[in-house]
Structures are given as structure tokens and as C-alpha cells.
Amino acid sequence: MKLHRIVPSLFTLSALLLPAAGMAASSSEESCRVCHKIDSKLVGPAFMDVAARYAKDKDAIAKLKRSMLQGSSGKWGAVAMPPNAGLSEAEAERFAHWIMSLNKPAAKK
Ligand code: HEC
Numbered sequence: 001m002k003l004h005r006i007v008p009s010l011f012t013l014s015a016l017l018l019p020a021a022g023m024a025a026s027s028s029e030e031s032c033r034v035c036h037k038i039d040s041k042l043v044g045p046a047f048m049d050v051a052a053r054y055a056k057d058k059d060a061i062a063k064l065k066r067s068m069l070q071g072s073s074g075k076w077g078a079v080a081m082p083p084n085a086g087l088s089e090a091e092a093e094r095f096a097h098w099i100m101s102l103n104k105p106a107a108k109k
Contacts, residue, residue, distance in 0.1 A: 028087045038102065045076045051102040064096040
């Protein structure tokens with residue numbers, strides 16, 4: 001009798017836990033937003049300013065990746081960026097490409 005109650009509730013539980021686990025994997029994107037905005041300075045520089053500064057730097061992707069993974073200080077102001085714990089190499093690469101892609105709309109002007 002009681003089993004009938006337990007089994008559906010286990011399904012409900014896993015349905016709640018699985019999306020939560022999925023979110024954890026991409027939560028670093030959310031964590032960036034605590035300190036960064038696309039077009040204006042927050043704690044850290046605006047991503048558009050970062051893109052503009054590295055526009056002519058062929059090592060931009062590697063440099064931005066390293067800053068995200070190992071932290072960065074003294075390049076933009078008095079505040080340092082701590083290493084982003086939990087950020088994978090692949091994610092850092094994706095963010096770096098995304099940030100540099102912000103240059104494209106401005107280049108059309
Ligand atoms: C605790 C606040 C904070 C968080 C969280 C944070 N940043 Fe930063 N970020 C900063 C600050 C402050 C700087 C400027 C550091 C400096 O002056 O060198 C910075 C600089 C940067 C730069 C420029 C680095 C360079 O070499 O010029 C990039 C790119 C960047 N952040 C991307 C990210 C991404 C992507 C994330 C999320 C994975 C993230 N940041 C999370 C505060 C933060």
C-alpha cells in the first residue's frame with residue numbers, strides 16, 4: 001500500500017533534482033553577471049570594453065581564457081577578478097569567443 005505513495009514521490013524528487021544538477025553545470029555564466037555587464041562597467045569592465053581593448057590582439061582568446069581561469073588584476077582598475085572556480089577550459093574558451101564576438105556589430109559602423 002505505502003509503496004504506491006513512495007514510488008511516485010521518488011519520481012517527483014528526481015524530476016526536481018535533475019534540472020537542478022543541469023543548472024549547476026552552467027551556473028558560471030550567472031556568476032559572471034554578478035560582476036560584469038555587456039555594455040557598462042559593474043565590478044569588472046563591460047564585456048564590450050574588453051572586446052574593444054583586445055580587438056587587435058591575436059592572442060586575445062588565450063589571454064581572456066587565462067584571466068577567467070586564473071584571475072586577473074591590475075589591468076582594468078583597483079579591483080581584481082578572482083579565479084572563477086568551477087569554470088572549465090571549454091567554457092572559458094566559449095566565453096572568450098563570445099566576448100570577442102561583441103566587436104562585430106561595432107565594426108559595421
Ligand atoms: C567577483 C567579481 C567578478 C566575477 C565573478 C567575474 N569577474 Fe571578470 N573581472 C572582474 C574584475 C574586477 C576584472 C578586472 C581585472 C583587472 O583589472 O585585471 C575582470 C576582468 C575580466 C576580463 C578581462 C581580463 C583581461 O585580461 O583583460 C574578462 C574577459 C572577464 N573578467 C570575464 C569574466 C567571465 C567570463 C566571468 C564568469 C566566468 C567573470 N569574468 C567573472 C570581476 C569579476
